[in-house]
Amino acid sequence: xxxxxxxxxxSYGSLEVLKNVTIECHKGRIYGLIGANGxxxxxxxxxxxxLIKQNSGSIAIDSEGIxxxxxxxxxxxxxxxxxxxxxxxxxxxxxRLKLTKELFNESMHxxxxxxxxxxxxxxxxxxxxxxxxxxxxLLNNPxxxxxxxxxxxxxxxxxxxxxxxxxKLSRENQITIIISSHIVSELADLCDMLYVLYDGEIxxxxxxxxxxxxxxxxxxxxxxxxxxxxxxxxxxxxxxNKSVLVSPKxxxxxxxxxxxxxxxxxxxxxxxxxxxxxxxxxxxx
Amino acid sequence: MISxxxxxxxxxxxxxxxxxxLAAILIIEGFVFLSAYYQGAGIIDLLLxxxxxxxxxxxxxxxxxxxxxxxxxxxxxxxxxxxxxxxxGFLTSEYKDKTIxxxxxxxxxxxxxxxxxxxxSIIFTLLIVLILAVTTFLxxxxxxxxxxxxxxxxxxxxxxxxxxxxxxxxxxxxxxxxMVFFSVVSLTLAVILKDATKTWIVAAIFLICSxxxxxxxxxxxxxxxxxxxxxxxxxQYFFYYEVPYSSIYFKNILLLAYSILVMAIGVLIFKRRDxxx
Numbered sequence: 058x059x060x061x062x063x064x065x066x067x068s069y070g071s072l073e074v075l076k077n078v079t080i081e082c083h084k085g086r087i088y089g090l091i092g093a094n095g096x097x098x099x100x101x102x103x104x105x106x107x108l109i110k111q112n113s114g115s116i117a118i119d120s121e122g123i124x125x126x127x128x129x130x131x132x133x134x135x136x137x138x139x140x141x142x143x144x145x146x147x148x149x150x151x152x153r154l155k156l157t158k159e160l161f162n163e164s165m166h167x168x169x170x171x172x173x174x175x176x177x178x179x180x181x182x183x184x185x186x187x188x189x190x191x192x193x194x195l196l197n198n199p200x201x202x203x204x205x206x207x208x209x210x211x212x213x214x215x216x217x218x219x220x221x222x223x224x225k226l227s228r229e230n231q232i233t234i235i236i237s238s239h240i241v242s243e244l245a246d247l248c249d250m251l252y253v254l255y256d257g258e259i260x261x262x263x264x265x266x267x268x269x270x271x272x273x274x275x276x277x278x279x280x281x282x283x284x285x286x287x288x289x290x291x292x293x294x295x296x297x298n299k300s301v302l303v304s305p306k307x308x309x310x311x312x313x314x315x316x317x318x319x320x321x322x323x324x325x326x327x328x329x330x331x332x333x334x335x336x337x338x339x340x341x342x
Numbered sequence: 343m344i345s346x347x348x349x350x351x352x353x354x355x356x357x358x359x360x361x362x363x364l365a366a367i368l369i370i371e372g373f374v375f376l377s378a379y380y381q382g383a384g385i386i387d388l389l390l391x392x393x394x395x396x397x398x399x400x401x402x403x404x405x406x407x408x409x410x411x412x413x414x415x416x417x418x419x420x421x422x423x424x425x426x427x428x429x430x431g432f433l434t435s436e437y438k439d440k441t442i443x444x445x446x447x448x449x450x451x452x453x454x455x456x457x458x459x460x461x462x463s464i465i466f467t468l469l470i471v472l473i474l475a476v477t478t479f480l481x482x483x484x485x486x487x488x489x490x491x492x493x494x495x496x497x498x499x500x501x502x503x504x505x506x507x508x509x510x511x512x513x514x515x516x517x518x519x520x521m522v523f524f525s526v527v528s529l530t531l532a533v534i535l536k537d538a539t540k541t542w543i544v545a546a547i548f549l550i551c552s553x554x555x556x557x558x559x560x561x562x563x564x565x566x567x568x569x570x571x572x573x574x575x576x577x578q579y580f581f582y583y584e585v586p587y588s589s590i591y592f593k594n595i596l597l598l599a600y601s602i603l604v605m606a607i608g609v610l611i612f613k614r615r616d617x618x619x
Contacts, residue, residue: 134440
């Protein structure tokens with residue numbers, strides 16, 4: 058185990074933000090922390106990164122490196138008046154790491170940025186700042202990276218590129234990555250494990266695939282002639298433009314799809330819809 | 343620690359506000375030169391009008407030494423105000439941009455980080471006063487030449503040219519300690535308040551109150567001797583005929599002690615607080 062946070066509690070006055078939160082992370086795996094806004098995700102990350110102190114509980118990181126843990130909290134905070142080189146130079150220098158031209162080029166290529174740009178970072182897009190923030194977090198090769206809402210504000214291309222980068226860091230560099238989000242789809246196909254934080258407590262945890270599967274009650278089916286289907290009408294489906302939402306009760310989704318095909322409906326896609334209320338809330342705990 | 347100090351100096355060198363600080367200091371200097379050039383003779387005549395009826399003055403009293411003395415007096419308010427604004431910004435801008443979080447996410451101790459800020463602030467203060475002094479001496483002597491210095495300090499005091507230069511250099515050196523004190527105070531205020539505007543307002547109020555309190559007689563010898571605001575004028579003592587060196591040394595040493603105390607308070611507060619931009 059690379060990181061273990063046990064029974065973490067944090068209060069601001071009478072407001073309990075975190076209540077006995079325990080998480081365990083293993084080397085080279087991607088962990089997702091999901092929860093609604095205000096659930097306590099950022100506070101937990103700030104504690105894991107040592108920015109704020111917990112009232113009680115312990116954190117153990119099994120690393121002998123100079124920098125056991127790195128990360129980005131909320132948005133990447135960089136010196137806007139400096140170039141990418143200037144930022145990397147400052148953050149490398151403060152941790153007594155000499156930023157050679159080779160290291161600079163390697164750091165920039167690692168996160169998919171061009172080392173040729175010489176202008177100030179304030180001109181960068183949010184996606185580029187995220188990447189540069191990640192390059193800074195990766196200086197001195199930490200064993201664990203914490204990314205708080207890394208996809209927030211990114212366009213679909215940016216999200217896809219960051220997904221690929223995170224997977225690459227985990228698989229190739231064996232870095233443990235913990236990501237928070239309140240958007241389940243962002244974490245669904247990225248994380249190995251999920252922790253669900255609700256009102257300052259971890260209410261669910263387990264493999265991402267299992268947790269998401271357990272909380273899927275509805276499927277979005279798209280295809281031709283959906284409105285003609287008796288199967289869908291009898292299943293109280295909600296018809297939308299060229300698609301329909303089905304919540305099978307007495308049968309499985311494969312049985313529903315089989316019947317639709319038998320009816321002559323041409324199904325083009327069937328997308329599971331996670332029940333956020335069930336996943337984020339206490340239902341089914 | 344050295345690497346932190348280096349990176350702080352690198353950041354300061356790359357920020358436009360550093361140039362603004364230098365420009366502000368040089369603009370103040372320029373205004374004094376201009377007003378002295380166009381109105382200086384009139385002011386001297388007004389000042390010495392009565393004395394001219396009884397004494398004969400030889401040479402030019404509107405000379406480089408008088409101009410240096412006039413610029414030296416910007417140490418009362420203008421220079422410390424600019425220093426306090428710029429130096430508090432060294433930290434408040436880190437809070438505003440949340441870069442302090444990125445710094446603290448690296449393997450850097452809070453103690454070393456804040457100590458490096460204080461050290462760099464002191465270096466910056468020394469550099470600004472040095473630039474002010476060097477440019478003042480060079481330009482003043484170049485444009486206005488050498489001459490005897492007349493100063494109004496509890497009455498008119500006259501100093502011969504060489505003696506005046508010596509006193510002015512010492513006054514700048516002594517004034518530097520006062521500037522360091524105000525700089526350290528401004529950084530501690532930034533630690534406490536975090537917000538730039540609040541820090542500027544409180545720093546300006548602190549400076550104004552400090553100058554006002556300097557003039558107040560507390561009717562208590564201990565307060566009059568030891569209170570911090572009573573220690574910020576030692577550089578003026580070089581313009582008494584008999585320079586009270588022991589009093590200057592005492593005041594400066596005590597002011598340095600106050601600076602260390604204020605710095606220690608800032609370090610303690612910073613260390614105890616959570617890092618949140």
